[in-house]
Structure formats: structure tokens, C-alpha cells
Amino acid sequence: MSFSVKILGCGSALPMVKRFATAQIFEHNSHLFLIDCAEATQVQMMRYGVRLGMLNHIFISHLHGDHFFGIFGLLSSFSLMGRTADLHIFADIGLQNMLEAETSPVKLDELGFKVLFHSLNHKNPELIFENKSITVTSFPLRHRVPVCGFLFKEKVLQRNIIKDCIEKYNISIADIVRIKNGNDYVCNDGKVIPNTDLTIDPPKPVSYAFVTDTRYREDIVDIIKGCDLLYHEATYENALLTRAKETFHCTAGQAATIAKKAGVGKLIIGHYSGRYKDASLLEKQAREIFPLSYAVDDGDVFEVKSLKK
Amino acid sequence: MSFSVKILGCGSALPMVKRFATAQIFEHNSHLFLIDCAEATQVQMMRYGVRLGMLNHIFISHLHGDHFFGIFGLLSSFSLMGRTADLHIFADIGLQNMLEAETSPVKLDELGFKVLFHSLNHKNPELIFENKSITVTSFPLRHRVPVCGFLFKEKVLQRNIIKDCIEKYNISIADIVRIKNGNDYVCNDGKVIPNTDLTIDPPKPVSYAFVTDTRYREDIVDIIKGCDLLYHEATYENALLTRAKETFHCTAGQAATIAKKAGVGKLIIGHYSGRYKDASLLEKQAREIFPLSYAVDDGDVFEVKSLKK
Numbered sequence: 001m002s003f004s005v006k007i008l009g010c011g012s013a014l015p016m017v018k019r020f021a022t023a024q025i026f027e028h029n030s031h032l033f034l035i036d037c038a039e040a041t042q043v044q045m046m047r048y049g050v051r052l053g054m055l056n057h058i059f060i061s062h063l064h065g066d067h068f069f070g071i072f073g074l075l076s077s078f079s080l081m082g083r084t085a086d087l088h089i090f091a092d093i094g095l096q097n098m099l100e101a102e103t104s105p106v107k108l109d110e111l112g113f114k115v116l117f118h119s120l121n122h123k124n125p126e127l128i129f130e131n132k133s134i135t136v137t138s139f140p141l142r143h144r145v146p147v148c149g150f151l152f153k154e155k156v157l158q159r160n161i162i163k164d165c166i167e168k169y170n171i172s173i174a175d176i177v178r179i180k181n182g183n184d185y186v187c188n189d190g191k192v193i194p195n196t197d198l199t200i201d202p203p204k205p206v207s208y209a210f211v212t213d214t215r216y217r218e219d220i221v222d223i224i225k226g227c228d229l230l231y232h233e234a235t236y237e238n239a240l241l242t243r244a245k246e247t248f249h250c251t252a253g254q255a256a257t258i259a260k261k262a263g264v265g266k267l268i269i270g271h272y273s274g275r276y277k278d279a280s281l282l283e284k285q286a287r288e289i290f291p292l293s294y295a296v297d298d299g300d301v302f303e304v305k306s307l308k309k
Numbered sequence: 310m311s312f313s314v315k316i317l318g319c320g321s322a323l324p325m326v327k328r329f330a331t332a333q334i335f336e337h338n339s340h341l342f343l344i345d346c347a348e349a350t351q352v353q354m355m356r357y358g359v360r361l362g363m364l365n366h367i368f369i370s371h372l373h374g375d376h377f378f379g380i381f382g383l384l385s386s387f388s389l390m391g392r393t394a395d396l397h398i399f400a401d402i403g404l405q406n407m408l409e410a411e412t413s414p415v416k417l418d419e420l421g422f423k424v425l426f427h428s429l430n431h432k433n434p435e436l437i438f439e440n441k442s443i444t445v446t447s448f449p450l451r452h453r454v455p456v457c458g459f460l461f462k463e464k465v466l467q468r469n470i471i472k473d474c475i476e477k478y479n480i481s482i483a484d485i486v487r488i489k490n491g492n493d494y495v496c497n498d499g500k501v502i503p504n505t506d507l508t509i510d511p512p513k514p515v516s517y518a519f520v521t522d523t524r525y526r527e528d529i530v531d532i533i534k535g536c537d538l539l540y541h542e543a544t545y546e547n548a549l550l551t552r553a554k555e556t557f558h559c560t561a562g563q564a565a566t567i568a569k570k571a572g573v574g575k576l577i578i579g580h581y582s583g584r585y586k587d588a589s590l591l592e593k594q595a596r597e598i599f600p601l602s603y604a605v606d607d608g609d610v611f612e613v614k615s616l617k618k
Contacts, residue, residue: 013385013386013389014386014389014390015349015351015352015355015382015386016352016355017352017355017356020352039348039349039351039352039378039379039381039382040324040348040349040352042324042348043324043325043326043329043348043349046324046325046326047326065381065382065385065414065415066382066385068414069348069378069381069382069385069414070348072348072374072378072381072414073324073348073374073375073378076322076374076375076378077322077323077324080322080323081323094412097412098412098413098414101410101411101412102410103403103406103407103410103412103413104407104412105374105378105381105407105414106374
């Protein structure tokens with residue numbers, strides 16, 4: 001099981017040479033999901049060894065340029081590379097309108113693959129994607145334009161069967177599947193072996209919450225409660241609280257307060273204002289409230305291990 | 310007098326980590342002109358020390374993404390930085406339509422400065438810009454979409470007055486201006502001093518031609534004849550001539566042939582296909598035809614000196 005987040009860009013509106021604007025790769029068991037797609041995200045993917053061809057799902061939090069201007073180049077490059085697989089984009093309806101317009105920067109009907117749009121719900125949390133092992137839920141934040149955060153959550157895994165039991169009771173493959181799903185086993189002689197004697201708990205499912213750009217919103221605490229890893233924007237230092245409010249952003253302290261209230265495993269912060277040449281002050285301020293806080297840099301990878309219970 | 314070209318990106322459609330797509334800064338006496346604006350051009354400007362605030366004129370050769378996708382981020386950043394000065398964009402009318410559309414990625418009326426569009430003439434060469442010291446002429450090339458090259462040309466400068474003469478003949482400021490413009494000087498006693506005795510030739514005006522993306526077009530030779538520096542795309546090696554024709558691009562040999570026929574001072578090539586990890590083969594092939602050929606890298610600067618006659 002792998003569950004990791006790779007930071008492709010941790011800057012805010014004004015990109016910097018060593019801090020591109022927002023984009024992240026969430027990876028789960030070799031499935032890649034792109035979260036936001038700022039200008040030059042495709043270059044950052046190349047720089048940090050992300051295989052573009054592996055990407056089928058893109059989640060765009062909101063339609064400010066520093067979160068989506070890279071979509072044009074990425075779509076064009078997919079086309080040049082001969083992509084044929086469908087590409088799913090979860091975003092505000094405005095992105096679909098933009099890309100389907102006569103004046104779109106890229107012509108969808110010339111790409112050679114289908115782009116399937118999924119419009120985000122800006123009023124309520126909503127399950128927007130699931131495969132056999134994870135779910136993705138969007139939830140509204142509060143910014144100057146409609147914006148959503150995303151919660152990536154592993155599904156509860158099947159129980160692990162104890163190998164020795166298979167031989168001991170001569171269990172068939174069909175029964176193994178039943179046992180993994182939590183059933184007891186009935187031997188040929190009618191004896192019932194309880195599931196707890198046959199299996200051990202599966203790894204605890206892990207989760208990742210992505211929160212940017214937003215004003216301080218305590219109502220997201222319930223949604224992201226107990227998640228293992230939280231990325232929360234921290235555009236400003238604590239002293240600039242008024243500026244943060246005015247621009248619908250958060251301070252490092254506010255990000256950490258959300259992390260603390262939600263009881264997350266670890267907090268990573270980003271989306272720093274260009275005024276911070278390095279983010280150590282923001283990290284320090286976050287740690288004063290939530291010690292397990294880390295200021296990210298482009299290229300950082302955070303792995304969330306599936307811990308045994 | 311300074312006259313230089315800074316390469317911000319020398320790649321072609323698929324950007325690479327060390328080779329961004331096309332953008333160049335042409336600088337003349339502290340006036341900056343951006344030629345093409347691929348994705349992340351603003352980052353490349355920062356990386357190579359170009360002051361964004363100094364830029365008032367942008368020339369876009371054609372509307373393929375690897376030549377203009379950076380315009381959205383650049384306009385947004387100008388706005389964030391509080392720009393108020395007018396910005397002139399010379400491009401295919403399609404760019405204006407795109408940016409003025411309801412679904413535009415950037416809202417022109419929210420930028421805080423005016424964007425003035427100048428539509429390119431794709432049928433004939435046309436003087437599209439001039440200030441007191443240079444002219445810019447567009448000229449049609451041939452690609453899969455309408456495309457123009459650009460010729461940046463210094464105006465003929467005023468003659469240099471010999472300082473000793475000013476004292477010797479006690480020449481007034483008004484007369485100095487007249488003499489610099491080529492007039493003879495009439496002394497108080499009626500004696501006529503011919504201009505050639507009072508002045509020396511000004512530096513020879515220099516010129517730069519930018520040619521991308523295009524099929525081999527010999528009819529541009531007359532337009533760029535004798536220019537001091539020529540940038541000509543060389544997407545492919547000579548062996549891929551058929552591929553070059555099919556995709557409406559040129560080989561290194563074709564670029565050099567144009568340089569030779571036009572008798573330019575120096576040829577710089579770029580827009581290499583992503584298949585070339587380094588451009589030494591292309592440079593070698595160009596030099597076989599035109600020895601003063603150079604394959605550019607991102608960040609390279611080519612200064613064209615004003616040579617005395």
C-alpha cells in the first residue's frame with residue numbers, strides 16, 4: 001500500500017523560481033491524482049519524476065490562475081504524446097465553459113482523447129470519486145470565488161487471513177474471500193471457527209485532506225476530523241491576520257488551529273505569500289499551536305503509512 | 310547603445326525541465342520587448358533577471374500553446390503587482406477574441422491596466438511598431454496556423470559631432486542639432502565648414518530577425534537580408550526533412566541555408582524537438598552550411614554590438 005503526496009508547487013499567486021504555484025500529486029497504489037494545476041505543472045511533474053501518462057483524474061479547487069493556468073499546457077502535451085485515455089476533471093463549471101468555448105485556448109475536439117468534466121458542489125460536501133480502494137469527497141471552503149477542498153480517504157480494507165489457518169483447516173479460495181469479508185468458517189465436520197481466530201485486522205485506512213484557498217473555516221473540522229495528513233494553506237504570518245481576512249486567506253496559526261481541532265496526524269502548510277523568502281517563520285508559528293506542522297517546499301514528498309491498529 | 314536577445318525558452322511543443330517553450334526578451338537601450346510567451350515565461354523572466362515592470366510590448370508569433378500559454382499568468386501577475394501602464398500585445402486577432410470573451414481565463418476589465426491589441430497582418434510585411442530608435446516589422450511565415458516573424462531594426466542614428474569642433478568654431482546647441490542631422494556649419498564670417506569635417510559616422514544600425522515556426526520559406530530572405538542576428542527555428546536534424554515538411558517546421562540545414570542566403574551576421578537556432586537531449590547535432594549541421602551558427606540554451610544572451618563603419 002502506498003499513500004503519498006508530492007508537492008509540485010507550494011507558492012501563491014506570484015510564482016517564484018523555486019516556488020511554483022499550487023499543484024500536488026496524490027498517489028495511491030500507483031494511481032495518480034493531480035490536485036490543482038498551476039502554470040507549468042507539467043514541467044514540475046517532469047522535474048519531480050511524475051509520469052504524465054499515469055494521470056487520469058484532476059481536481060481543481062477553484063478558478064484562480066495560480067491553481068489552474070497549467071491545464072492548457074497539460075492538455076496540449078497529453079495530446080502531443082498521443083494520449084487516448086479519458087481524462088476526468090473535477091472543477092467549477094466555469095472551467096468546462098472556458099474549455100468548451102469557441103475561444104478556448106485548447107480545442108477539446110482536436111485533442112484525440114475525451115475530457116470528462118465533473119462540476120463541483122460548492123454548497124455541501126459530496127462524494128465525487130471512488131474506486132475500489134479510495135473515495136474522494138469535495139467540501140466547500142470560503143474564498144473570493146467558489147472553492148472546494150478535497151478529502152482523499154482509503155476504504156476499509158479486507159481483513160488479513162492468517163496463512164497457517166488456510167492449511168490447518170484446508171480452506172478453499174471461495175471461503176478465503178468470505179473470511180476476508182469478516183465471516184466465520186464452518187469446517188466439514190460442522191465446527192465453527194470464529195473469524196477473529198482466522199484473521200488479523202487490516203491496516204488502518206488513511207486519509208489526506210487538501211484545504212486551499214480559504215478564510216478560516218471551523219466548519220471543515222468535522223469533515224477532516226482525524227485525517228492522517230492535512231495540507232492547509234498558510235498564506236500569511238499571524239501578525240497579518242487582518243490582511244488574511246481581507247484576502248480570504250489564513251495565517252499559519254489559523255491553519256494549525258484547524259489541524260489541532262480536527263486532531264489530524266500531521267499538518268503541512270503552503271501557499272505562502274511571496275513576501276516570505278523562506279517559510280520558517282510560518283512553520284514556527286504553526287508549531288506553537290500544532291507541533292507536528294511542516295512547511296513544504298516544491299518537490300517534497302509526504303508518505304502516509306498504513307499503520308497497523 | 311545596447312541591443313541584445315535573451316533566450317527564455319528554446320524548446321518546442323513539449324517543454325522540458327531545462328528547456329522551456331518559446332519566449333525571448335529583445336532589449337534595446339533599456340526598452341524590453343517580449344517575443345512569444347510560452348507557459349511559465351514569467352518564471353523564466355524572474356530566473357534570468359528580467360524586470361517584469363519594464364515590459365510594455367509583447368509580440369506573439371502565432372497561437373500554438375508553446376508560444377502563448379504564458380500570457381494568462383503574465384497578465385495576472387502584472388495585475389497583482391499593481392501595474393497601471395498600458396500593455397501592447399501584437400498577435401493574431403484570435404488572442405484578442407480569446408481574452409475578451411466571457412469565458413476568458415483572465416478578466417481584462419479586472420486587471421487594473423489596459424491591454425491594447427494590435428492584430429498581425431498575415432499576408433504582407435508590415436511596420437507594426439516604432440519608437441525614436443527602432444522599428445519592428447512583422448512578416449508572414451508558413452505554419453499550420455497563421456504565423457508571423459519579426460524584424461527588429463535600429464533606426465539610422467544621428468551623426469556624431471567631433472567635440473573639438475564645438476569649441477573651435479564656438480557652435481551653439483541649436484547648431485549642434487542641425488550638424489548632427491547632417492547639415493554643414495556656416496561660421497559667423499560666412500565660411501562654410503562641410504559636415505564631413507565636423508562629424509564622424511554614427512554606429513551602424515543593427516537588426517534582429519525572429520523566425521519561428523515555419524516551413525522553409527525562401528521568400529523571407531529579402532526581408533531579413535543582412536540582419537546582424539537571425540533566430541531561426543531548427544526543430545529537426547537534416548535526416549528528418551520529410552517530418553519537418555509534414556509538421557511545417559525546418560531542419561538545421563534549412564535554417565542555415567536561409568541565414569547564408571540572407572547574408573546575416575550570426576545565426577542562432579532553437580525550437581528543438583524534444584528528441585534532442587542536447588542540440589549539438591543541430592548546431593553541427595547548421596555550421597556545415599553557415600559557420601556562424603549557434604544552438605541556444607535557455608538563459609543565453611546574444612549581444613549585437615553597434616559596430617563603427
